[in-house]
Amino acid sequence: MAIQRRGFIAAVGTGGAVGLAGCTGLGDDTGDSDNTGPEISGETLTLTTTTSTYDTGLLDELNAPFEDRYGVTVVTVAQGTGAALETARNGDSDVVMVHARSLEDEFMEDGFGVNRRDLMFNDFVIVGNSDDPAGVGGEEDIEAALTAIADAESEFVSRGDNSGTHTKELELWDAAGLTIEEFGEWYIDGGGGMGEILNQASMQEAYTLADRGTYLDMQDEIDLEIHVEGPVKDGPDELMNTYGIVAVNPAVHEHVNYDLAMAYIGYITSVEGQDIIESYTSAGEQLFFAEALSEDPEFQQYVPEGWGSSTDDE
Template identity: 65%
Template sequence: MPIHRRGLLAGIGGGTAVGLAGCTALGGDDVDSGPEIAGETLTLSTTTSTYHTGLLDELNVAFEDRYGVTVDTVPQGTGAAIQTGRSGDSDVVMVHARSQEDEFMADGYGINRREIMFNDFIIIGDPDDPAEISGGDDAVEAFVRIADSESMFVSRGDDSGTHTRELEIWEEAGFEDGNFGEWYREAGGGMGEVVIQTGQRGGYTLADRGTYLSMSNESDLEIHVEGPVEDGPEILANPYGIFAINPEIHDTVDYGLAMAYIGFITSLEGQAIIEGYTVEGEQLFFPEALTEDPNFEQYVPEGWDGSDSNE
């Protein structure tokens, strides 16, 4: 579904009934009616973009206050965050690379995935724009021009969601074998580090809009190709998902606490926090769990009925 800039549906401020593509916070306003989770610690593996933008500080404090729990956040690239969940070292995972998420679900390690929010990717770079891509509306053509001009491109190179999308665009541009020249540099770091390196080197990079906006005072890089939040190409769409680790695979995970967290993130309160979070007046993420046409599709491993988890 195309992504466009929009406000949160009128159920948050209004009172209009709105479907939840997920579950509401367990216990609602009556914490005593929910599971006994007070005093527990939730381990969340997630992307550097959600962590370094400050959004998780807002979400996690509200969740901790509601349930009397602690959230231990492990910020990593998407690939590393998923691997942390695969090894059973986190209870819940929040990432933004659908191809990697689907593989994880198909392997049976994750359950109850929910769409929670989106922003978009943008192509940013030196204000001088040596590849002459500024103002274009074709991300693939922009990458072709960067390669043809041998302008420096700084890649995450870390199997993150941003790196995954970058490689997909390069493949569309005819570089499916990774046959890059010396102009292509792999930073192997988080998004914030890559933005700083790109500014220092005077090149281009693919960034998520939230991280770029949150670092606007630390770099003179400019947006040259917009994503779909500003009516750019859909290939730059950046949806985020959240899912619990399957307790049938790892019986050490706190499944009840993970589902309470997913419920809170997809609730009216959680989505309102996402909607209202800004940096210097700019909204960084757009809530996606509230919809008038909910999709309750469950990502549950084939043959798993959860009967053992209720014993």
């Protein structure tokens, strides 16, 4: 099924004011004593995020204008989603950009995250050697593709790191009725970032689940091709890959830089930030699709999935 993208609000130029998601009066260097807003110039924002946003180079393009505008520094810590959220739980991060909604929901339900926003999306794909030993090329049913790989005992490299990609992979095996604990030596726990896993799969002529952005950015360096497409190319919806951004709750960790985190969320979900995401390419291919701005905003983005449903009252 083709993606039915919510209408993206076209960019109106990068010189306009950036929305600050509730953060007002960021201060200036005029010495005006009437300026009562928080002063953020010279401060540092710690962003924990996934390896895919870091490895593709997207964050370099996004962060530079923000740093220049406000005179701040963004320190990016690239980890798997699970590790990025754990760093934030420990109070060692100000804002988190990740892509595993179930883990984000736990983070918010436990009180560590506030003001979540949908940010962007791409999709997951099954990649492997051109020989395609399990014969999954062109398969439109992801469960059938994974079952074929398992039945053929074709080598498959897993992230194995509680990242967003690993979380999605486990969900897909489970949906196919397969138990990874029963897999043999063909199932390899790679335990690395997406770039490292793609290199490993390439060297071992194995399959793996990858986010499209990282694969496209690395495709000239590896000997892998896409065998099962995601919804960006009319593949199964189960392979959708949505990224969110969440501020760390200052009521839990009072030392976090909440003002700067909210300024960053405001910028990255603004027309300017979303246009940078939408325009970012590698080898002529768009890696991510902006999702924060829509003519029909999705309320569910702000709260854990299922929150406020009738089942909560039962």
